[in-house]
Amino acid sequence: MPQNTLPPEDSQSLDLELRIGPAAHGGHFVARHEGRVVFVRHALPGELVRARLTEAGDKAKFWRADTVEVLEASPHRVEHFWAPADALRAGARGRLPVGGAEFGHIALEEQRRIKAGIFAEQLQRLGGLQREVTVEAAPGEDDGGLGWRTRASFSVAPGGKLAMHPHRSDELIPVQEMPLATGAINSLKLWDVDFTGTDRVEVAAPAVGGAPLVLLVPSPGTHPRTLARIASDIGTAADPGAGETVSVAAWDPESHDLTRLRGRTWVRENAAGHDFRVTGAGFWQIHRSAPLALTSAVRDGLQIQPGERVADLFAGAGLFTAPLADAAGETGHVLSVEGSPGASRDARKNLFSSPQVEVAQGRVDKVLRTREGGFDVVLLDPPRAGAGRTVVEQIDAASPRAIGYISCDPASFARDLAWFREAGWELDALRVFDLYPHTHHMESFAVLRKP
CATH class of the missing domain: 3.40.50.150 (Vaccinia Virus protein VP39)
Structure with a gap:
């Protein structure tokens, strides 16, 4: 099995009861089992949890695990805002949660305190510098930390539906929304489109408005007519207004070649009084x-x-x-x-x-x-x-x-x-x-x- 060394169907006998220690860089929290370090996701310091091993081995320096049940909860724990990314709901079904919202079970202010501690620890351990760190909220952050992503990336599951991966896993879990994405991305309703013939879908929606761009990464051998059909379906599925302006292009990640299918191959951004053209999957x-x-x-x-x-x-x-x-x-x-x-x-x-x-x-x-x-x-x-x-x-x-x-x-x-x-x-x-x-x-x- 790729990356995840323990298949979920065999994991019930591989649950551990762990007292969670400090946060570690990378979205994990540190626990110990019989002297061995276990990096646990979806936990909080001080909690007592039942964690399901996802990577383990007698010769491994450390193990990895996902929280599947909270026995003693932290006062900073909240209900996760997105069911597919909620480790507790996924664990109850014997599944893994999708990645990309691994701190969604933590109150937002506590997330920032945890991040500040992680940054300070990295400064001291790797930079040799002791310094107090404060993590600032982004300007205009008024929606509980949701709706901020102007870029989103999805895989395509068998059957052509958008999907995401769990952490360090090749499993594909279909999704019907992306709460961290801006309304401009969600209004495209890409979950309703059949993407059969593509391996990946990248979406960019300018923060200042303007035409969003959907990039299709074709599967080997996909016929251009299939891509043209998908581009047409994207315009049809989107909310009124969004469907009229959305651009679609095919993108080859190896050569970086772009083939225009609908609209244009770039988005227009604005910052610091300047307009910026960002082509394809260019960084922003x-x-x-x-x-x-x-x-x-x-x-x-x-x-x-x-x-x-x-x-x-x-x-x-x-x-x-x-x-x-x-x-x-x-x-x-x-x-x-x-x-x-x-x-x-x-x-x-x-x-x-x-x-x-x-x-x-x-x-x-x-x-x-x-x-x-x-x-x-x-x-x-x-x-x-x-x-x-x-x-x-x-x-x-x-x-x-x-x-x-x-x-x-x-x-x-x-x-x-x-x-x-x-x-x-x-x-x-x-x-x-x-x-x-x-x-x-x-x-x-x-x-x-x-x-």
């Missing part, structure tokens, strides 16, 4: 309020001055490059570096009216290797794996007055921070945002300076 911040929260944090934290030389690394379609260029002015210079050819093309279109911007497509370390001179300020927004030691050393060699670091993973950030600290940099300011409510994920922005 997922939470509807994330662009506002992060561009404001960058502006306030870095205080770019007219005439300064700025590098925006892992720059994507230009979300941060545009306001950096505004601050640097026509006498400044902003280098935008992005590895994805598609995102880099979008950046060129989005920033064509800013002559002080230079867009360079390529791996960040390779581009920086060819640069002479330094920068006054460097901003980096690396993927979940972080920047890595080579890029850290290259940034240090550029001798900026300040470094801004945006991160979606506290572990990789803390590791990179340790390397920056070895080079003499200090953590000046840190803000952590709850841009992924009801999940274990969080986003941070840090400002580093040398004494």
Whole structure:
């Protein structure tokens, strides 16, 4: 069986009664059974639970388990808002819950306290720095942490219905809604469409309105007529208004080729007073309020001055490059570096009216290797794996007055921070945002300076 080493039908005899300890990075909580560490999902510190093993073995360093019954509940436990993701309801049926809402059983304020503790622990353990951390709610967060996702990804189950996977499992569970997604995504009613002939469906709906985009990842051998039928059915299934404007394209994740089936192959976003074109599956911040929260944090934290030389690394379609260029002015210079050819093309279109911007497509370390001179300020927004030691050393060699670091993973950030600290940099300011409510994920922005 892929990933899950214990089939659910055999798991009744593999239930453990566990007292839950502290939270761990990755959406787990730590418990112990006869001296062995068990990482338990869907629990809370202090609870006594019955947990069903999902991965175990005599030689394994640790086991994994899902909570299926709560014997002594935490006062911070609430009823999960989404039945398919509720481990207790799934466990009662001998099933696994879908992933993507693993903190949905925790009161929202407690989620943020837990995340703050996890971030602080990663800072201390991997970054060698002890610091108190507070996790801020996203601007305008007024719906109990629901309806924030402007992007959503689904698999396709046999029979053609949208489905999602449980954590670390290849099992497919059909879904009829996505409470974390914006109303613009849910109003497409994609659950009513027969997606037979596709392996995956990606959806993007701009936070500021405008035409949503549905990307179809075809199964091998699917005929173009099948994709055309699906595109037509998407327009028919959607609520009035949404169906008139929705765009559909076929997407090859390997080649990144896009084939227009309906409408256009991109969405229009807006942030910091700029319009942005984001093509296909190009990266954009997922939470509807994330662009506002992060561009404001960058502006306030870095205080770019007219005439300064700025590098925006892992720059994507230009979300941060545009306001950096505004601050640097026509006498400044902003280098935008992005590895994805598609995102880099979008950046060129989005920033064509800013002559002080230079867009360079390529791996960040390779581009920086060819640069002479330094920068006054460097901003980096690396993927979940972080920047890595080579890029850290290259940034240090550029001798900026300040470094801004945006991160979606506290572990990789803390590791990179340790390397920056070895080079003499200090953590000046840190803000952590709850841009992924009801999940274990969080986003941070840090400002580093040398004494």
